[in-house]
Amino acid sequence: MKQLPTRTEAKAHAKYLSRSLNINLSYAQDVVALRYNCHDWSELSTVFGQFSDKYMSCYGLASPEEKRAFSQLLAPYTAELQNAAHPDRHVPESLMHKIAEGHIPRVSGKVMSAVIRECEDSPPTTVEDIIDLLEFYDETASRVLVGQHRQIASNNTWLEPWVFGLRFYAYYHFKGKMVTILSREWDLDIHDAYLPHVRDRVFSRPWFQAYMVGYLAYLVKQFIGLGYDGTIKICCVNNYSALDYHEKKAAPYSRVGIHHLYRALLDCGGEYKWSLSQNGHKHDFGIELPFAALTSLKKGGK
Template sequence: MSIQPQSALAKHIKKKFDIGASQAKEIVTFMHGCREWNELSSDDHKKTYSIYSMCCLPTKAETEELIGKITPFLSPIRRLSAPEIHIQGSLVDKVNNQKFNQIPLSTLHYLLGTTFKAKRVTALSVFQDLEFLDDSFGKVLAQRKSRFGTISAQKPIKVWLENSIYGHRLYSSFHFDGNSLDVCCSEWDLEFFRPSSSGSMNPKQISVCGKSWFPVYMFGYLKSLIVQFVAAGFSGNVRICRVQNNHAQAFYRKNSFGRNPGTDQLFQSLIDCGGQYEWDGDDKELNFGITLPFDKLLTSPPSKIKEGV
């Protein structure tokens, strides 16, 4: 089996998150349910490839199939787009700029297998699915307008952001006040694990939190989201409450349970960058976290981001 898509993804992750080549390869290896890089081309891996390949970028043939389906709708999709919602990097933006090779494979499969298999396919139906499948801040802005009828609504909105290319999944509440934005991330997980030698996929046994790249990879993805917030014209703060089911409150209290060395390193990095412990109202268990202004996070030097042990 060719591992060209996986190699391309590893190079992309290395560049985007400024981590080592071997670390990027290990991340991609785990994404595909393997323990070692060379397993990606083995016959045994072919049996599970269809399950884990959703993390990958599409091949040229898959991209060309999507282009053939979506090309007739490109002009009306552009007319439906709004730059203040469909920001740079959003799925609609990628389609408008014909960056089809940047569309996650899981998204591509949904479009080909569901969107374009419907009995009646219109530009509006394709456009709505693009908004639904988006994994960027643009999804939050689109849902804000859809739910409240305006892009300037001040009501909070809770959204799952699921990035299949990098394996991140976050549940956050977004509180808007003019150009000010406060984000409270109550759940943040990686959607891949390190397979055990027995082939077990029990996440408690094979968490990647102990890998040296874990804090850097997590911090890098958080920073990429903040870049989107700022590019959309917002300033504000982000609060991280729970990572891989490990609570910031447990880290603060130095509990002997509910903690992991990798998430401890991430929480400490947030504190070192200027983060403060905060919570709202009486629900301390749910929203206690480490709050960090956007600008401090973006200007933090790499030395502040600690690698795991």
């Protein structure tokens, strides 16, 4: 059994979502409730702080034991880690910045447990070993930029930020300070998103489109903050492709909310685009947006 978030923890999570994704706080609370298999905030409020197995499908808060083990693991390298955040690749939201600024409680239990497990299997011997591990498990654009720093011109880094309940799989193509992001798979991964008998429940929530678009804006702002510009293309959302939407094919399990998301991407400046291979073959049809189209959005989800 594990402990559900306390009222303070759940409210802090909701405020972070509201601020980061630019959505209304009441809708952010609804998201947090779904993360713990509760239908809404009212249901979650009846079980704050309780120990349970029923609500654990997307659990990610660190336990006291994980926090203690993670802190002990980093303790020998405290001074070096405080100076390890690099202005060219570590965004303010990155794992390195959280650690450098002493905000270890803000690290998800998912990341803590992964780092602890890796160190148990292969104990680090230098601070560079620890930095490499922390950069690998980063959940922000910094995970991508570390590859760019190592002169990987194109990489397919995946981002799975627990705090947002998303999985974002993409290719990042760099040319100087321009980056082209091609996402072939982008999934909302909370509560009933993958239950085949549930008809559009998560996707029809009033915050769904603003939440998803808000994440794209959050991501590209991290790149912009380090001097990059570029485009982002979305090819598929929860197994329903932009091409299927363009061809007016039904979404699986009648998830019409994904229709509205694609429409929202087009309405905020997106365009249908094919990618072209070197020999001229078309591939990866999607909706492409310039970074600027996402950074100028007004608050959504009201």
